[in-house]
Amino acid sequence: MQIEFKNLYFNYNNNSEFKVTVLKNINYLINKNNITAIVGKTGSGKSTLTELINYFLKPTSGQVITDGFISENSTKLKFKVVNKLRKKIGYLFQFSENQLFEDTVIKDVSFGVKNFYPKDDGYEQKSKEALRLVGLDESFDSRSPFDLSGGEKKRVAIAGVIAYKPDLLILDEPTAGLDAQGKKEIMDLFKKIHETGVQIILITHDMNVVLEYADEMIVLDNGSIQKYGSPKEILKENVEKYNLETPHIYKTINALKEKGIVLNNVTDIPSLVTELKKHG
């Protein structure tokens, strides 16, 4: 799905004395079926940018063009048009485990499918497929979502978003509040979903996740794009000035460099091992 930001500006509380400028002159084109990571410190406008994609917000000036749907300040959005777009986008919010409300897991997961495809009888089948994909077996189907653990609730929320088969998944800090194992499991799950042809936009503070999973990254700071490109190139340089953490692997390389061991071509742990072996 092609997403284009054209001279995009966004203010909160425009027309009042409490105006806050969040995005300044954003120009960017996401046109490949990639995992795109959007990073930046708290308040840099990451969530605002993704909410603009999904028509939750309207640009103050400029345009956001998502899959041919143009959003600008002057357009009056009709619900039917908005829903046509939202059908193609799965938006997983931060603390998505709080959005569950039905009395059984299967009903909650099929909620989105029923809303977007009211004439489709196959919603139960689709929901079951989504639940199996996120790793919850049949025994969960008829349980109440409120009896589940935090991690399981999150999986139900993910299933609820992927059940209607969106082309694009927007993930707002999906790994926040998870332990190391849970983080890896969830990110591997998203990778699996990505391999079925779903494009992903990922907001995160975890540079290790970005380095391992993302194909493309955008660094936001003070409302404008500071850097963009391949995570391997960007994270190698000093990113701490944008309040980002250098990934563990590059920290290791830098520490080794200080001891006089210079390694090139290292991007993950296996390549680190091979390079170290070469060094003797």
Add this chain to the structure above:
Amino acid sequence: MDKYILGKYVPLNTFIHRLDPRMKILSMILLMVAIFMPFPSWTFTFVMSGFNALIIFVLMLISKVRLRDIIIQLRSIWFLLLVLMIINIFLPPNGSIHIIAQSGNFKLYAESFMQTGKVMLRLIEMFGVAMILTATTSPQELTFGFGWFIKPLKKIKFPVEEVSMTVSIALRFIPTLIEETNRIYKAQSSRGVDFKHGNLKMKFKGLIALIIPLFVSAFTMSDDLAFALEARGYNPKAERTSYRVLKWSTKDTIWIILITLFAAGIITISAMHLDLLRHFFPKIW
């Protein structure tokens, strides 16, 4: 969030912002009384209403409350005003004499419209006064002010401190809950819920999808807060001093005297049952 302007604090630093909350609460009550005072003739009622409106408008200018915000509030009660107008047309107020139109037995009185206009004016003025108070006084200060007013109830063993604490916690959580509502609203609309259009069944379904998660997280939050209070040894019965101390200054005294004089004047004129306009300008009438 433009809809929820009534009762929203606007953190500016105007003269009225700096006044004591107790004084502001008291003067709001006095002004409300003045607004609802009855007068003998229609003309005089409207003149006095206009006079009140002028004073309130000046206060609004000082405290930087915009007239537009009050109009927005009126938009939400236009239906009430419409019903009121219909009732006034079919049941004209007592002593209606000016007939504008007549069809058979049914008479349309000018007083019906004047009555509606009077109520509308009073509502606008009431909104104005309430907004001046809430826009210039933070919820915390308001609770403090009200807490001070109910302090004497302690004598009859009314749990004043507990009530103030509960109220201030409730006020503290309003923005948090609005934020939470927004997030759940967005999450459910990204799953295709139509909150604004669609039929009643659809709207009801959407409302459930919003309210249940909201209640669940409100309960979780209050549970967490209760634990946090207990963990730090909170005892509701304990005697405590407060971090913020209300200070009554000379300017508060001057203002309360001015407002009291104003309200007293209006009440006196009303109590005299005298149409002052006719009294002083008999030629025009």
